[in-house]
Amino acid sequence: MKRLILTVGLMFCGAFAQASTDIQVVESEAGHTAWLVEEPSIPFVALELRFKGGASLDAPGKRGAANLMVALLEEGAGDLDARGFAAATESIAAQFSYDVSDDSVSISAKFLSETQDEAMELLRQSLIAPRFDQDAIDRVRAQVLSGITSDAKDPDTIATQSWDNLVFGDHPYGSDYSGTLDSVSALTRDDILASHQSLLADDRVYVAAAGDISAEELGALLDKLLADLPASGPEMPADFDVQTKAGVTVIPFDTPQSVAVFGHKGMKRDDPDFFAAYVLNVVLGGGGFEARLMNEVREKRGLTYGVYSYLVPKDHAELYLGRVASANDRIAETVSVIRDEWAKMASAGVTEDELNRAKTYLTGGYALRFDGNGPIARILVGMQMEGLSPDYIKTRNANIEAVTLEDIQRVAGELLQPDQLHFVVVGQPEGL
Amino acid sequence: MLRLPILTSLFAFTMSLAPSLVTAASDQVTTYELDNGMDVVVIEDHRVPAVVHMVWYRAGSADETRGTSGIAHFLEHLMFKGTETLDPGEFSKTVAANGGSDNAFTSYDYTGYFQRVASDRLPLMMQMEADRMVNLRLTEADILTEREVIIEERNQRVENDPGSLFREQRMAALYLNHPYGTPIIGWRHEMVDLGLDDALAYFERFYAPNNAILIVAGDVQPEDVLKLAKEHYGPIPANPELEARHRPEEPPQIVERRLMFSDPRVAQPYVLRSYLAPERDSGAQEKAAALTLLAEVLGGGQTSVLNRKLQFETQKSIYTSAFYSGVSLDDTTFGLIIVPAKGVSLEEGEAALDAAVAEFLEEGIDPDQLERIKFQLKAQDIYARDDANRLARRYGVALTSGLTVEDVQAWPDILQAVTAEDILAAAHEVFDRKKAVTGYLMGEDKQEVSQ
Structure with a gap:
């Protein structure tokens, strides 16, 4: 759960002239959209999901909920506990990463074409049926608290956090989305469940894929993957007018x-x-x-x-x-x-x-x-x-x-x- | 030690080629040798009309003359300061004006320079890189300003980061005689005295085609690359005085070393132990393969042995890992780390780590876990083919660390052939405390606290 100021999404985006003509806008039967560049020469698929909103949607007094929730998505889902989920993912050599930022939840997946169905079922479970077992919560919470403690003595992080706090004050951008030692220690399983229901909603998801997958396959995959998400989530935070003095x-x-x-x-x-x-x-x-x-x-x-x-x-x-x-x-x-x-x-x-x-x-x-x-x-x-x-x-x-x-x-x-x-x-x- | 700090990670994983899942990955790689001894490696990836052009020198910080630590890295910076025909900064400016980006890096065993450009700009890149291999021109003024830059680089990477200071001290303690005990960026007290003569001496000694490897990866035809290489690098004479790379070797290591490092900037204490370990040797990579798998079995992610024993079955730690990098010219390291849970002291953490390893040696290896790891190794090769830069770098690191293209291509099969017995045998051999440094990184000096 890093806090990078510069991400690809903030930069100018585009593709090669020839690649641009190859972008397919895939509409699934159930009405989901994804962009696709089909590139079959290497037998794997890179899939990216983004949910707009992110850690800025933490409920009042629950700073750090989104960060902890996202870190727990890979810590057990459906019938599998944390180690079971990890073993299942490893056994098909899929790679899932879950990350949060001020404005989005990012999920990146890579999987071999031959294991597409198994990989997507695991990913789906982690999105719609994460277990949030108490032992996993406690274990990951300890890691988050350690990170917060370390950040407090890291000059780079102190600089970023101090800047944000100075400029944004009480706006969500004004505090680190990892939360504080107090706020994270106080988070309950219910808080995490609530964050999960709010952030991963169908009305704010964006999908893109590149690699060895057809438009038809991607469409079917989308409907399976996203079908059981909540329809909508909370309103986005207010806009903020930045004002600073020399x-x-x-x-x-x-x-x-x-x-x-x-x-x-x-x-x-x-x-x-x-x-x-x-x-x-x-x-x-x-x-x-x-x-x-x-x-x-x-x-x-x-x-x-x-x-x-x-x-x-x-x-x-x-x-x-x-x-x-x-x-x-x-x-x-x-x-x-x-x-x-x-x-x-x-x-x-x-x-x-x-x-x-x-x-x-x-x-x-x-x-x-x-x-x-x-x-x-x-x-x-x-x-x-x-x-x-x-x-x-x-x-x-x-x-x-x-x-x-x-x-x-x-x-x-x-x-x-x-x-x-x-x-x-x-x-x-x-x-x- | 990149010359320019890069904000995003360029090279995330370093697993190797696995032909069993891949349709003859080795077919994408073509090699040549020029008459002057320069090696040429071409990696084809025709998906996009781009190319990365790299020149690697078989010279790094471990090849420095004693007392001039940091000169390999300093020279890497100075290589951008101009030649007989290029003004200071003009190299990078020209790359940028052609829509490309460039940088360089220094390690113990190598120094490398690279540019990423559209494929049709390759000739220009070769022309400029060949030019600075022989025509470097430096002034005293360049030296003084750039020395300030590398000292700020050391400030940023090391002095401001107690974890990095800790690493320097551990490496210095682990290597009693070999130059791997000296930091790549250099000891500060020697860096401040590095001068023009030191830089030029290193340049004259090591920068020559018979000590260099050209790697071109991307949308190119091997024969076209060879033709260009002959044109631009071919005329540069070999250095007849180039010596074989023999660094001072380690004496028998006969006593365990332990160090306690306190710094008020440390918020999260941990214990890290480094064992001296064999590296991948050309034609003899089996032991290194077993150690590679040992690191995965012990510390590779959520289902690893250390995680299971120290985070799941007991709650002694919040993080554990095992790490090993086999690509190295001389003896490398195998590491274990434990970040103890709150309320667990470093002593208790270390004891729990040792107990977990001892149990593992008794219990042996879970065949399912080993199978998963091997499948992941194969798959990671497929993923790696998505990134021509990373492939290029894999070959560069290997070829400057005493390995051949054949070794790189044989590695996946060697990994797949490793048995549970091989891994345990390697573990018994490497886990020798007489050849190890155990370090405690702590927030406050314990004596001060008790006073």
Whole structure:
């Protein structure tokens, strides 16, 4: 149950030109939808399910319920207890992973074509008939509590959690979805059952598959897999308007290298300017060594091993975030350089050369993302979550190409707000 | 030790080829050797018009001159600082401008450089990689700035993470004489003095075609790759002075080592024991195969022996595992770990772990479990074919660790042939406390607490 800021689903998605024509939108008899890229050359299937909502739907006072519930899905289902379920999965070499984030529950499955029926029955049982045995709850709860204890002493996690708390306060995004020692200790089996009934609902599920499976087979599989889910779940959390002020919040922690998370309000994924913002971020801090932040902070000054920025369009709030780490006696200079670069780009934008290079990088690299059944299935499900159509793929590179220098300069002025750029620094920073 | 931190995991599992389920996976691999001694491995995957181009050197941190720890990794960074014809940073800039991405990595036994690009950009990648194999140009200024970067990298990976500091101390205690006891990134006090001469000396000694392996994986034809390789790498002369790789060997290990590491940043204490263990040797991989399966039987997931005994039948731990990586030029390690449950001390945890292993040696191996593991090994090969990068990396690691393509391709069958008796015999041999380090990672110094 990790907390990754950057996921594939947040990035631009698409497939090769030729793969795009191969995306089939499968409608099952019972009315379920899935996207499919049929690729029979390797005898296995990658299947991705996403349920919108995720840990932000934790009931009041039940922080950590979704996280614990999702971790328990593989700990026994139907007639099988935890070890029985694991042995059955191992015996057909299927791989299931269950994960939760602020906005979704993610289930990834890989199974050999020859074991498709057995694999799908196991997966179905884990979705609709997880046992939530008390001994499994206690065992997994102890692991979650250990993780929470460790997170409290990990500078990276402290930085992320402190940032979220500072910005989002009481909104679900403002607290870690693992919960606290107190909240997780107090969770009952009923709380977990309630979370299960709420989160895994039919009205919010998205499915994609890639590999050795036909549209017909996938349709039949969908109806079996999803038939017994609850029809609907609770309302989504409220949207949140991010507001920050320029400044630095220091969280004292005795460690040699300070970790900083910085940022301010971002941009919605469906904003017409999102392409321009995305290209802009590649120039500022999103790409590799060529990005301005990397060049100024690392290549020119040797102040860090890595510095990045990224657009984070969550379902109910938009952030523009960055992350960097420098020794305690150097972090002040790092912060200063980042501020300068932020202000510089806000006022002067990017150069023609930078724009062209970012475009070539993005359009040329587009194809490289689709290098296997696993990645393709993840990308297809991410596209659905973002409300994109399969046709998006055909126009994506053209949309990047269409971004003009004027677009970028205008978006730079709107998106980049030096007077809102806030840093949370964990460590013993000198001079901050 | 990637030059650039990557936010997502690139290489998740490392199981091997299993032809019994796969239609002749080895047919996708073609090998050549250039006249100058450079090995060429081509892995075909024609599903998408992309390619990964890698050059691996049979040189890693364990090949460093003593006193210059970290120089292999430092040089890896400096390889991006320009050549006679490329400005600093221009290499990566060119890759990016062609829609690709590039990076590099250093380990004990190898250093590797790779680019992922559209297949039609392969010639350009070869041209640039061949160029920096011979035409590297470094200045004092490059050295000074980049040295700050690797020190920040050490801060990030090691100094800020007590678990990593603990690992360094355990490795140093386990290897009495062999350079695996020195961290890949280097000891800090030596890193701060690394200079241009050290980097160039390492470069001159090890970076040559007869010490390198070219691996190209993706949508390419082997004969086309060979033609390009001859054109770009073929003209580079071999290094006639390249020496065989003989590292200082371990003396007989005759006494158990134990260490207690306290750091206030540790929230979750654990016990970890590393045993010195044999690695996969070319033509003789059987013992390593048995150890690979031993790790799976003991610690591979929910149905493993340690999990069953220490999490299900008793509640002594919240996490246990066993781990072994057989691909290594010299003696490697077999590890056991227990994270004790709340209220269970590290001493009790260690005792429970030892008792569980002792019971296992008496009880033997559940045939159903062994069958499941073997089936999973076969299946993982099918899954692995989905990722040409991962396949390329598997060959690169093997070929820089003393193995051949034939060894890599024989490995799945060797794994399948391992018997329960083989596994138990390997267990009895490897679990020798005289050749082991047992470490306790703790949150607070016990003495301080009691005072």
